[in-house]
Amino acid sequence: MTGPATPSSARCPICGKPSEPRLRPFCSRRCADVDLNRWLGEVYVVPGDDPAAAAGSGLPEDDADF
């Protein structure tokens, strides 16, 4: 038996340390938060260049005339 050996293929994408089985693919919760913040940050950073898309309604107001 080799015991609980950590697979060399699994590494934390944030810091590169061997990932924790519980927190795969991250090595720690901190790194997981970092990755999460990166995703959320990118979403927030994206500017609303298209106000029509922000409205979410694909129907034009002119349709009310019908």
Ligand SMILES: [Zn+2]
């Ligand atoms: Zn890490």
